[in-house]
Amino acid sequence: MKKILVTGASRGIGLELCRQLLEENHQVIGTYREEKSAVPLFGLAKEAAQLDLVCLDVNSTESINHAFQAIKQKFSSLDQVFNNAGILDWSSLSEVTVEAFRNIYETNVIGVFQVSREARMLLQNGKDPLIINLSSRLGSITLRGNTQLGGAIAYQCSKTALNMLTKQTSIDYQEYGIRVISMSPGWVKTDMGGADAKYEVSESVRLLLSRVKELPTETSGVFLGEDGESIPW
Numbered sequence: 001m002k003k004i005l006v007t008g009a010s011r012g013i014g015l016e017l018c019r020q021l022l023e024e025n026h027q028v029i030g031t032y033r034e035e036k037s038a039v040p041l042f043g044l045a046k047e048a049a050q051l052d053l054v055c056l057d058v059n060s061t062e063s064i065n066h067a068f069q070a071i072k073q074k075f076s077s078l079d080q081v082f083n084n085a086g087i088l089d090w091s092s093l094s095e096v097t098v099e100a101f102r103n104i105y106e107t108n109v110i111g112v113f114q115v116s117r118e119a120r121m122l123l124q125n126g127k128d129p130l131i132i133n134l135s136s137r138l139g140s141i142t143l144r145g146n147t148q149l150g151g152a153i154a155y156q157c158s159k160t161a162l163n164m165l166t167k168q169t170s171i172d173y174q175e176y177g178i179r180v181i182s183m184s185p186g187w188v189k190t191d192m193g194g195a196d197a198k199y200e201v202s203e204s205v206r207l208l209l210s211r212v213k214e215l216p217t218e219t220s221g222v223f224l225g226e227d228g229e230s231i232p233w
C-alpha cells in the first residue's frame with residue numbers, strides 16, 4: 001500500500017485517479033479548492049476510509065502551506081504525488097489575454113513547483129518516491145506544427161514550462177532519492193478535453209496507472225504518453 005497525494009481531485013482525471021488508486025488499496029490524499037465544487041469527491045470519501053481530503057488551492061502559497069501542515073499531522077511520508085491540478089484556455093496567440101496567460105502559468109507551473117517543493121520532505125521518507133506531473137502533448141516543442149490542434153497558446157506554453165520544471169526537479173531531487181516524470185494522459189473526455197476526445201476518463205487513468213507501475217526504478221526526468229512511449233520535449 002502506497003501513500004499517494006492527488007491534487008485537483010474534485011473532478012475529471014483527479015477524481016478518477018483517487019477512485020482507481022483506492023480500488024488498488026492505496027492510502028490516498030485528494031485535494032480540492034472549494035467544497036461546493038467537490039461533491040463527488042466528498043461522496044467518494046464517505047465510502048472509502050483510506051481517502052483523506054485536504055483543501056488546497058495551488059494558486060495560493062498560504063493555502064499550500066496550510067494543506068501540508070494538515071497532511072504532516074497525519075502522515076510522516078508520501079510515496080507518490082500526482083500534480084494533476086490544471087486549467088486550460090483555448091485562445092489563440094492573437095486572442096489570449098495577459099490575465100489568462102498569467103492565471104494558467106500560476107496554476108499549471110507555479111502551483112506544481114510549490115506543491116513539489118512542499119512535498120519533498122515527506123517524499124524523502126517514502127518508498128521509491130515519485131512525482132508525476134500531468135502534462136500534455138501540446139507542451140511538446142517538437143510536435144508543434146505536426147498536429148491539427150491549434151490555439152491554446154497559454155496552455156501549450158505552460159505545459160512546455162512544466163516539462164522543464166520536471167526535468168530540472170528530477171536533477172535536483174536525485175540526491176533525495178526522488179524521481180520526477182511528466183506524463184500526458186492523452187485526449188480525455190473531461191470538461192477540459194470535451195466530448196469529442198479519444199479516451200473516457202476511466203480508460204485514460206487506467207492506462208496512466210499501468211504505465212506508472214511498469215516504470216523502471218531508475219527512470220526519471222522523462223516525458224511519457226499514456227501509451228508508455230516517450231514524447232519529444
